[in-house]
Amino acid sequence: MELNIIYLNDVHGYLEPHNELFYNNRDEFTESVGGYSRISTLIKGIRQKDSTSLLFDGGDTFHGTLPLVSSKGEAIIPVLNELYFNAMVGHWDFAYGPEQLKNLLSKLNFPMLGINVYNEDGSLFLQPFITIQKENLKIGVIGICSNIIDKTTPSEFSEGLKITDGIDELPGYIKQLKNDQVDIIILLSHNGFPQDMHLLKKVAGIDICLSAHTHNRLYEPVLVNKSIVIQCGCHGSFLGHLKLKIEDKLITGHQYELLKVGSHISPDAEMEKIIHTILQPFESVKNNLIGSTEVTLHRYNTMNSSMDNLLLNAVKYVSGTEISFSNGWRYGVPIEKGNITEEDLFNIIPMNPPVSTVDLTGQEIIDMLEENLERTFSSDPMKQMGGYVKRCSGLRINLRIENPVGHRIQEIYFGEKQLNPKEIFKVSFVTSQGVPKNIGKNRKVMDIKAVEAMTEFLKAHPKFDVNDDNLFALV
Numbered sequence: 001m002e003l004n005i006i007y008l009n010d011v012h013g014y015l016e017p018h019n020e021l022f023y024n025n026r027d028e029f030t031e032s033v034g035g036y037s038r039i040s041t042l043i044k045g046i047r048q049k050d051s052t053s054l055l056f057d058g059g060d061t062f063h064g065t066l067p068l069v070s071s072k073g074e075a076i077i078p079v080l081n082e083l084y085f086n087a088m089v090g091h092w093d094f095a096y097g098p099e100q101l102k103n104l105l106s107k108l109n110f111p112m113l114g115i116n117v118y119n120e121d122g123s124l125f126l127q128p129f130i131t132i133q134k135e136n137l138k139i140g141v142i143g144i145c146s147n148i149i150d151k152t153t154p155s156e157f158s159e160g161l162k163i164t165d166g167i168d169e170l171p172g173y174i175k176q177l178k179n180d181q182v183d184i185i186i187l188l189s190h191n192g193f194p195q196d197m198h199l200l201k202k203v204a205g206i207d208i209c210l211s212a213h214t215h216n217r218l219y220e221p222v223l224v225n226k227s228i229v230i231q232c233g234c235h236g237s238f239l240g241h242l243k244l245k246i247e248d249k250l251i252t253g254h255q256y257e258l259l260k261v262g263s264h265i266s267p268d269a270e271m272e273k274i275i276h277t278i279l280q281p282f283e284s285v286k287n288n289l290i291g292s293t294e295v296t297l298h299r300y301n302t303m304n305s306s307m308d309n310l311l312l313n314a315v316k317y318v319s320g321t322e323i324s325f326s327n328g329w330r331y332g333v334p335i336e337k338g339n340i341t342e343e344d345l346f347n348i349i350p351m352n353p354p355v356s357t358v359d360l361t362g363q364e365i366i367d368m369l370e371e372n373l374e375r376t377f378s379s380d381p382m383k384q385m386g387g388y389v390k391r392c393s394g395l396r397i398n399l400r401i402e403n404p405v406g407h408r409i410q411e412i413y414f415g416e417k418q419l420n421p422k423e424i425f426k427v428s429f430v431t432s433q434g435v436p437k438n439i440g441k442n443r444k445v446m447d448i449k450a451v452e453a454m455t456e457f458l459k460a461h462p463k464f465d466v467n468d469d470n471l472f473a474l475v
Helices: 038-051 066-070 076-083 098-106 172-180 192-200 270-288 306-319 341-346 362-377 452-460
Strands: 004-006 018-022 028-032 053-057 117-119 128-133 137-144 162-163 185-190 208-210 222-224 227-230 238-247 249-260 288-292 323-326 338-341 353-362 389-395 396-399 407-412 425-429 441-449 471-475
Touching: 004 038, 004 208, 038 053, 038 076, 038 238, 038 270, 053 185, 066 076, 066 270, 066 341, 076 270, 128 172, 137 172, 172 249, 185 192, 192 227, 208 238, 227 238, 227 249, 249 341, 270 338, 270 341, 288 341, 288 452, 306 323, 306 341, 306 353, 306 389, 306 425, 306 441, 306 452, 338 341, 341 452, 353 362, 353 452, 362 407, 362 425, 441 452
Parallel strands: 004 053, 137 185, 185 208, 208 227, 323 425, 396 471
Antiparallel strands: 004 238, 018 028, 117 162, 128 137, 222 227, 238 249, 288 338, 323 389, 353 425, 353 441, 396 407
16 A cells, blocks of 8 residues: 655744745745645645545644734634644644643644643643554554743743653653554654654654654655654745555555645635635735845844844844844745835744843853854754754854854954953843843843834835844854
C-alpha cells in the first residue's frame, strides 16, 4: 500500500496569499504564494487520488496576524475544521493562555497532542498521542509541543503549566504504542529541526518526524538512523507531501515533494468564502496606507533584520532613546519595496505591545546579549531556545559564534566608542522578550503601542530606508 502524509507547519495566521522571500544564486526576491484556499485545493487533490492520506499541522497556527490575535485564535477555527487535520501541536498557540487554548481546542474537530505539557499537579494538559487505522496498517502519532513555551515567552503563555523537551518521556510512549501493535510511529514535533535531529539520534523507534518551529525549507527528507524527517518552511508558503511505500507493515520506500503554494494553484471556492468572511472586518486596515519603504523588509536573516530595523527605529523615535531591543522573531511575511499599510505594521508585531523603557548598565546589555547568543547558537541543540539573534538598534556587535558561552562578543560599540560596562543607558524595547523582566531599573511602560509608534515614525520619515546601526557582524 501507499500512505500519503500531508504536512503544514508554522503558518502563523496567514490566511491569504502573501509575499514570500526566495533566493537565486545572486539575489533575494519576493513572490506571492500561500493562502489556505490554495492549500485546500492541493490537499483535496491529494486526497482524491488516494484515500490513505493523513494531514498534520505542526503548530504556530492560532497566532501571527491581526484577525487571529484580535479574536484570540478563534478566527481560524472554520478554516482548520474545513481542512480536517488528523492532529496538531503548538507553540505560539499558547499565546492567549492555557484556558483560551482549551477553549480553541474544544471547537476543533481534531486534537492537539503533547507528551511534554504538564499541569501543576503533574497530569498531562494535552492528549499525548492518537492511533489511526488505514486498511491493515495501524499508525501511532505522538506529539511534542515547543519546549520553550515556559522559558522564553511571556509568562501568561504557560500559567500553571510546565513544559519539558519530551526526550525522557518519548521512549515510554513508543513502547506503549508498540505493545498496542502499532506498525508505524509518527512524531509530530514543534521543538525545532536541530532539536529533532538530536532527539532522533538518542531515541529509537520513530519512523517519521514532522518537524516545525525553525522554518526550514527541506526540499529533501533528512534521514536520522531509520527516521525520515521533513519540515516545510513557514507562513503556508509550502505544503509537504510524503509518499510512503508500505510492504508487510514496514516502510520500504518513500518519495517526497515540497510543494510551493504558488499562483498556478486555483483557489478552492468554499475555502475562499470562509476566508472572505473572516477578513471582511479588516479591509480598512489592509487599505490604510501609512508610508513606504525603499527596500524590501523581512526578518529571514539569523543575524540582522531589515523589518525590525523599522520597528526599532520607531521605538527609539517615540521614546527618545538611542538604543532599542526586540526579540528575534521568525514570523512575519516580507514587506515588498513600495507602500507600507497598517496591515503590514500589524504583521510585523501582531500583538501590538506597548513601548517600554528601562535603565541598563553596559554590563547588563552585554550579559543579556551573550545569553541570547547562547540560546541561538548553543552547541547543545536542546539549549537553543530562540528564534533568531535578538534585534537591536544603536549598537554594533562584533562576535564569534564558535566561542564558548559568555565569550562570543568580541567588541560592542555605542557610537564611536566601545560600550562602557559601568555606564547606565536608558533603552527602549517591546515585550519581555526584548528585555527580560529580571534586569534593569526604572522600567516604565509608555502609553504608546508598537503599531502607533511605527505609524508616527513613518509620518516623520515617509520613505523608510534601512540604516546599518543594528549590525551584528561575524569577525
